[in-house]
Amino acid sequence: MRRPAPLPTTPESPGEKDAAPGAKSRRRRRDAEAEEEFSAADDVMSEEHRDDTSTDDPQPTSTRDVWRAARARRKALRAEIRRFTQRSRRRRIVWLSSIGAALLLVGGSVAAAYSPLFAVQKISVAGATTLDPAAIEAALGDQLGTPLALVDSSKVKAALLAFPLIETYSLEARPPHDLTVRIVERTPVGVIRSDAGYTLVDAAGVALSTTSDQPAGQPVIDVPGGVDSAAFRSAGLVVRSLPAEIRAALTEISARTADDVTLTLNSGLSVVWGSAEESALKAVVLSKAMASNPEAASIDVTSPEVAVVG
Numbered sequence: 001m002r003r004p005a006p007l008p009t010t011p012e013s014p015g016e017k018d019a020a021p022g023a024k025s026r027r028r029r030r031d032a033e034a035e036e037e038f039s040a041a042d043d044v045m046s047e048e049h050r051d052d053t054s055t056d057d058p059q060p061t062s063t064r065d066v067w068r069a070a071r072a073r074r075k076a077l078r079a080e081i082r083r084f085t086q087r088s089r090r091r092r093i094v095w096l097s098s099i100g101a102a103l104l105l106v107g108g109s110v111a112a113a114y115s116p117l118f119a120v121q122k123i124s125v126a127g128a129t130t131l132d133p134a135a136i137e138a139a140l141g142d143q144l145g146t147p148l149a150l151v152d153s154s155k156v157k158a159a160l161l162a163f164p165l166i167e168t169y170s171l172e173a174r175p176p177h178d179l180t181v182r183i184v185e186r187t188p189v190g191v192i193r194s195d196a197g198y199t200l201v202d203a204a205g206v207a208l209s210t211t212s213d214q215p216a217g218q219p220v221i222d223v224p225g226g227v228d229s230a231a232f233r234s235a236g237l238v239v240r241s242l243p244a245e246i247r248a249a250l251t252e253i254s255a256r257t258a259d260d261v262t263l264t265l266n267s268g269l270s271v272v273w274g275s276a277e278e279s280a281l282k283a284v285v286l287s288k289a290m291a292s293n294p295e296a297a298s299i300d301v302t303s304p305e306v307a308v309v310g
Contacts, residue, residue, distance in 0.1 A: 117176065118147050118176050119144075120151065120179045121177035121178075122177055123143065124137075124178065124179070124181070125181050126183070128183055128185065129185060131165055139159040140159055143156065164206060165208050166183050167183075168184045170182045186204075186208060187202055189221070189235070189240065189253075191218045191220055192221050192223075197210050198211050198220075204236070205227030205236075217248065219250045221254075222253065223235060223253075230257070230258040231256060232255070234258040234275060238253070238261050238263070238279055241276075241279035245287075246283070246286065246290075249265045251264050251266050260272075261274065261275070269296065269298065270299075271301065272299070273302070274301070281304045282304045285301050286299060289301070289307050293309045
């Protein structure tokens with residue numbers, strides 16, 4: 001605050017110049033006192049101004065205040081990030097939980113499958129008609145006590161090789177303790193006569209058994225080339241395509257080549273079949289021709305569209 005200008009002094013009048021020195025000194029004293037009062041007032045106003053100014057000025061910031069402000073800012077930032085990523089975090093948690101549950105389920109299942117909890121305690125045989133199921137079960141007895149997942153298929157195959165009548169087989173595990181063996185038996189097509197006796201064979205030429213007497217219901221196959229010839233393969237296909245009633249009456253099959261298969265029935269009827277082509281149609285034509293010509297001595301179905309009855 002600016003200090004007010006000093007009061008103007010009035011020039012002394014001629015009368016005052018002649019006044020007494022005491023009056024002058026009193027007047028100077030009054031002027032000095034007034035000036036001191038103005039100076040004190042000025043100091044008080046300056047102090048008040050300084051106080052007001054000090055209250056408006058910001059207080060100096062300490063290191064602790066800065067640290068607290070930074071921590072509050074980081075906390076607020078983390079809260080905002082959590083709020084905006086809440087949905088993605090929820091989806092991630094769901095996915096991870098699902099994957100973990102699946103892995104736990106698979107791992108538990110695998111561990112249980114390879115444990116004694118699922119060991120083989122019973123072996124069943126399905127599909128056996130000619131073979132004895134008990135004999136097959138006994139041959140596979142070494143698999144008892146083995147976990148279903150560890151059943152050795154190579155050992156099963158080696159055991160079943162002792163039964164040549166088995167054409168194919170499959171294994172079915174039925175937890176917790178059952179093992180089922182499904183087999184398909186070979187279908188015999190006839191016997192081949194030799195010095196050793198009568199050998200029962202299927203259409204693939206696999207020897208099923210050998211006996212000294214001709215098995216009942218099995219025709220004799222007369223093929224000079226043996227089971228490895230094309231004539232034998234053609235004869236085997238023809239026998240497998242015959243209806244059950246004709247197959248039961250069949251006594252002999254002869255073939256010199258793959259295209260001249262001839263059948264002989266127990267009634268003496270001779271059937272010229274030809275090749276194995278169109279065997280299904282030839283079987284239908286033969287059945288109709290036999291029904292309409294019961295006294296026929298021969299029937300030629302080489303061309304099934306035109307059957308020749310003799």
